[in-house]
Amino acid sequence: MLLGETESLCPVCLRRVAARRVAEDDDVYLEKDCPEHGPHRALIWRGARLYLDWARHGRAVAATHHKLTTSVQGCPYDCGLCPEHKGDTCTAVIEVTARCNLNCPICFASAFSSSPHPSAAPAPPTPDPSLDKLRDMLHALLDSSGPCPVQLSGGEPTLRDDLPEVVSLAQELGFGHIQVNTNGVRIAGDASYLKRLADSGTSVIYLQCDGVSDDVYRHTRGAALAEIKTRALANCAEAKMGVILVPTLVPGVNDHQIGDIVRLAKEWMPTVKGIHFQPVSYFGRFPHPPQDHDRLTIPDLLQAIELETGGEIKRENFAPRTRQESHCAFAGLFVLMEDGKLLPITHFDPTTPPSGQGAKESPAEHTRRFIEHKWRFAEQKGSGCSCQPGSWLELFDRARAYSLSISGMPFQDAGNIDLERLKTCCVHVVAPWQRLVPLCAYYLTSVDGRRLYSSELRTAVHPG
């Protein structure tokens, strides 16, 4: 059954091709044909009814960001953002280094190790952008999107000794929420560096956290890192630095540890403020071309969360994140009560028509507020509340510090990219050539590993 028509890319040559969203045996696929490389199809959702119900919760609004490029070759070759783009920036990602201290089998940033490794790519790392260069990139972001939340990424950003200065620079330019996306290796062993990051105004550590055991980390990161994650969390607790745990989920590798990750988050609250699940997407380095069973769609993930937490968290405790394209992400809010159980605050019935609540804000404004207010450390007020169990006073008091957001966002790759969805994307990478590129387009590669966006050419590689 045809659910809708859109455009996509040929995963081999990256040319733009017509595509169809098709329901078959209750799964939803993206089907497309390349005149040169033939048909391709990828699983995008499980549950056609749910797909259609979630579709009703998207919210179209006019974009307010300033366009930095013009439309010449069409989406996704003109990113800047171009006039075709509908989604304002909710988070901007800036790569502050291409160096890394790990050599992960799974890495969409495709950074090179700073230390020799037998399987590392032979090319040397590109030099880190200077503070002046980063200032120019932040100015481009301000020109386009204003002072949105910024995520400093890499490579591994903590390899820069001057990262606290980068945070200060962003603060001086008016950016109020600054995340550091890290594997945790440096902050686990260097508490004074973490303190400098905290003192400079870092809002939250966005900590890669794929599981709780070394066998998982050996598979996803090529190293035993479980103890390192624990030490990073302990140092963040000491520094009163909020943490978002960010698991990259690979079916059959660590989806069985979803419940353990939730328990880890509970154990480290109020330091841990949220979990942001990222089902694996296939760009950058990955071991083999993805099959349907290699994909974890949003309904798969919601079901797994319910199962792996023994029903403490249920599917209906998650709602589509406020987006123009509601299939992009989900979120739920929970409060950890004194009995050790998570009390769900979010309740969502996908069959209920959208209420229109919150329509005074654009989806990007909505998400910015969500990130800025919730993804930072907060201590319990210390009111000494002798609130009775079961009372609203007890819940309000706990929610000050013991609230946990659980969210997820599967990125799109060359197999499943839907250009209509891409045009509404609100997570944008600030490219070194001072243009904004939706994250999925920026890191997208063909099946042979060729990037759609080339740093050398400072533009998209158009197959035509």
Place this chain on the structure above:
Amino acid sequence: MAEWYCFKCKVPVEERDVEMTYLEIVRFIAGLKCPQCGAAYLTEETVEETVRPGEEQLEEKLG
């Protein structure tokens, strides 16, 4: 505290915990209840000092 009367029954209400449902969650809060019809009331003080800040906090976090 001044004595309060039920708007409907015109009888004095009693100070006691009442159930309040919000975001599909049912919990109790200190309130006033009519012994005759069961209608529940919250004082302005409770609404302004407890309920409104609590709501704002949760809804802000809900994003």
